[in-house]
Amino acid sequence: MAAVGRVYLVGAGPGDPGLITVRGRDCLAQADLVLYDGLVNPLLLMHTRAKAQRTCRAGEAGERMLPQAEINARLVEAAQAGLTVVRLKGGDPYVFGRGSEEAAALRAAGIPFEVVPGVTAAVAASAYAGISLTHRETASAVAFVTGHEDPTKPGSALDYPALARFPGTLVFYMGLHRLPAIAAALIAAGKPRQTPAAVISRGTRPAQQVVIETLADLPAAAKRAELHAPSLIIVGDCVLQRETLNWFEHKPLFGLRIAITRPEAQAEREVWRLTELGAQPILLPVIATAPPVAWDEVDALLPRLGEFDWIVFTSVNGVRGLLGRLWETGGDVRHIAKARFAAIGEGTAAALAEFSLRADLVPTSFRAEALAELLTPHVAGKRVLWAKASRGRDVLPVALRAAGAHLEEVPVYQNLDVEAFPDAGRAALEQGEIDWVCLSSPSIARNFARLMPLAARDRLGTHLQIATISPVTSAAAKEAGLPVQAEASEHTWNGMFAAIQATLKR
Numbered sequence: 001m002a003a004v005g006r007v008y009l010v011g012a013g014p015g016d017p018g019l020i021t022v023r024g025r026d027c028l029a030q031a032d033l034v035l036y037d038g039l040v041n042p043l044l045l046m047h048t049r050a051k052a053q054r055t056c057r058a059g060e061a062g063e064r065m066l067p068q069a070e071i072n073a074r075l076v077e078a079a080q081a082g083l084t085v086v087r088l089k090g091g092d093p094y095v096f097g098r099g100s101e102e103a104a105a106l107r108a109a110g111i112p113f114e115v116v117p118g119v120t121a122a123v124a125a126s127a128y129a130g131i132s133l134t135h136r137e138t139a140s141a142v143a144f145v146t147g148h149e150d151p152t153k154p155g156s157a158l159d160y161p162a163l164a165r166f167p168g169t170l171v172f173y174m175g176l177h178r179l180p181a182i183a184a185a186l187i188a189a190g191k192p193r194q195t196p197a198a199v200i201s202r203g204t205r206p207a208q209q210v211v212i213e214t215l216a217d218l219p220a221a222a223k224r225a226e227l228h229a230p231s232l233i234i235v236g237d238c239v240l241q242r243e244t245l246n247w248f249e250h251k252p253l254f255g256l257r258i259a260i261t262r263p264e265a266q267a268e269r270e271v272w273r274l275t276e277l278g279a280q281p282i283l284l285p286v287i288a289t290a291p292p293v294a295w296d297e298v299d300a301l302l303p304r305l306g307e308f309d310w311i312v313f314t315s316v317n318g319v320r321g322l323l324g325r326l327w328e329t330g331g332d333v334r335h336i337a338k339a340r341f342a343a344i345g346e347g348t349a350a351a352l353a354e355f356s357l358r359a360d361l362v363p364t365s366f367r368a369e370a371l372a373e374l375l376t377p378h379v380a381g382k383r384v385l386w387a388k389a390s391r392g393r394d395v396l397p398v399a400l401r402a403a404g405a406h407l408e409e410v411p412v413y414q415n416l417d418v419e420a421f422p423d424a425g426r427a428a429l430e431q432g433e434i435d436w437v438c439l440s441s442p443s444i445a446r447n448f449a450r451l452m453p454l455a456a457r458d459r460l461g462t463h464l465q466i467a468t469i470s471p472v473t474s475a476a477a478k479e480a481g482l483p484v485q486a487e488a489s490e491h492t493w494n495g496m497f498a499a500i501q502a503t504l505k506r
Contacts, residue, residue: 008086012036012040015124020047028047046271125200128208130245142169142170143170147178175233176227179219193214198218199234208249258281318387369395430455446476
């Protein structure tokens with residue numbers, strides 16, 4: 001019989017994936033199974049290699065609602081099978097999150113568990129909206145209230161006269177669809193009609209919207225704005241601070257939906273950078289990477305690494321493919337001896353640093369042509385190794401051999417075309433929910449054009465715009481029928497993001 005596993009009830013925060021706690025991230029890294037609810041940002045799943053299942057508790061179209069008892073039973077069953085389980089919940093597990101019900105079910109079944117608090121929506125969404133819930137001049141107290149309860153039902157658990165008299169800020173969770181009834185109940189209980197109030201929709205996400213009005217006029221204003229759940233209702237003078245304190249919506253790429261087309265396993269740094277810039281990253285890989293079909297050629301080369309004067313890397317995958325295999329087979333950097341290292345860009349140089357190696361040459365323009373120009377004066381009569389992909393452009397080997405290098409090439413990973421977009425990415429393209437697509441190589445440009453749905457082609461150049469990493473990629477994109485609206489002057493992903501910013505200022 002398998003040893004009993006453990007369950008972590010982890011608060012994911014309200015939407016911004018950067019708001020996960022360090023402890024929550026660590027739990028995801030060690031999980032065998034993640035059960036995440038409908039309010040959790042799926043980008044957080046990049047922190048885990050576990051099997052993940054969505055457990056929707058909200059009545060979204062086309063999705064089966066899972067009763068809480070079924071979720072409880074699933075947690076118990078998985079832990080009894082010896083798995084380490086993360087129950088990933090929006091916000092904080094114990095603030096209107098039913099985490100205490102799950103904890104009680106686990107305790108009753110004898111399952112060890114740990115609760116990892118999360119940043120609750122009231123705290124995070126108000127801060128991202130430029131609203132301080134407490135301020136010595138406006139409010140010295142704050143009350144968190146469920147808005148899910150119907151205030152007109154007999155025997156309400158909420159005391160609206162007491163809430164109307166409360167000397168501070170009121171925050172209602174999950175109350176958007178009952179906003180008219182909540183506002184009417186507060187006013188009927190004595191809250192002044194002119195009290196400032198706000199609704200924050202999709203707080204902390206790039207789709208965040210905020211509406212501020214008087215309490216009496218807020219329901220109509222929210223309806224006109226066509227706000228969506230999840231949302232918070234905030235009642236009190238504190239909402240008037242927004243004009244001064246709003247910061248999140250001033251981020252340079254706020255609200256833009258930007259597709260990352262590189263392999264998903266390599267996209268983490270770009271995901272977090274776009275999040276920092278206020279954009280919504282959408283994973284839309286059009287190529288994949290994999291180890292070589294067989295390692296025979298690489299393994300035969302490893303004992304000879306000490307023979308080379310230069311080892312050239314044109315990707316992070318090349319570094320990890322060669323040096324990772326060296327480590328896996330019992331070797332280490334002592335086998336490399338005299339070699340100097342050339343890296344095509346900062347990311348590749350950083351991958352070398354992971355193995356405690358410094359790049360000797362890195363061009364300022366991160367392209368094969370620039371690397372060849374920088375390297376060729378140093379290679380005449382030298383033995384040079386290129387750790388490469390299974391396919392790619394021949395600019396570098398042609399230039400090195402012309403310069404007199406004794407070049408050997410070894411494929412240390414495969415570049416593979418994907419046959420279809422991920423379902424979520426394809427749906428976003430078809431429904432017009434992507435503003436920009438970033439293309440980082442000619443092969444990625446060609447594959448994106450090949451896979452793009454017809455419905456998305458009609459929006460090219462207007463509602464769907466293309467950014468490229470270099471002139472070579474732009475040429476490939478245009479040849480494939482993709483108009484280019486932004487081209488990076490610095491040939492990196494950050495350069496593409498800067499190019500997009502520049503178009504917004506025109």
